[in-house]
Amino acid sequence: MKNQVKIVLVGMPGSGKSTLGKEIANKLGFKIYDLDDLIVKREGESIPKIFMDKGEGYFRRLESNVLSDALDRDEAFVLSTGGGAPCYNENMEIINQKGISVFLDVSLEQILERLTKGEVAKRPLFQGLETGEITLKLQDMLSERIDYYEKAKIKLSGDDISAELLISELLTFFRS
Template identity: 35%
Template sequence: MKFFLIGYMGSGKSTVGKLLSEELNYKFYDLDQEIEKEYDLTISEIFSRKGEVFFRKAERKMLDKLINLEEDAVVSLGGGTPCYGDNMELIKSSDTVRSIYLKLNIQTLLERLQREKTERPMISHLQTRELLEEFIRKHLFERGFYYNQSELILDCNGKDPSVIVHNLMENLR
């Protein structure tokens, strides 16, 4: 079995994913890190040197690889992964994958991303809190359709990662 964590950037997919993988004694994969290893470039470098189309093709290729793993795993997807092409359909159609949406409200995402803005190329250019909030609102509106197709939707607002993992363990039994 593989558990794919889905959600907006800053929703805790990597943090929760690592903790969940430890709890389950499963291997942990971060889709973006796997792409970076494959191409020996950061995601930012891939976007700037090769473009978004190249990145989305690489993302799809890596998604296929992770869906077809022969081992139990927890996988943290990129925030946009489920929203491109037929990626979400591919995830949903796999008998060995359960998709989990780590859902946060705009205010919580805004607080987290405001602190992490400089490390995130997609939002580092947004100069004001208002611009960042507008950016998040727009993306969540566009991506919600895909995120909400997840098999399990977990409200993570105001919850510590360890509590989220505990909640997930209860839901996965």
């Protein structure tokens, strides 16, 4: 099997994984995949419906299987993961074995701003919550997930992470 570069973006919901993933894939000429889209395609149901009908345990097993299958593809690509994907079933270890993990470390203030600008409707975990409740939920999520995110091979911090910055960090990564 050819050794192809697999860039896997991890981080909190609203950290910019999907947006940056598309930008970086475009600049590098790679394919872009979104783990949630791959799950929906395989299962034929939306993620909220999978959670509701089959439970979180089923979803997390499915997520791990789809992640592993994606990382076994014989091509270069960028993969945007769901915020919780690295935190279950040794997924972060699998990501690090088969790809280059990149943690998008964006401030909770920036994430909150993004989520309250129409993004909440797209994210079942935050629907129906007031701004203060979203803030508390984000703080709880980050405290539960940070140890997994910190295992990433590359960490980009700040509220204006760009494709150019990530490419620069990737070049540094490959030189070391």
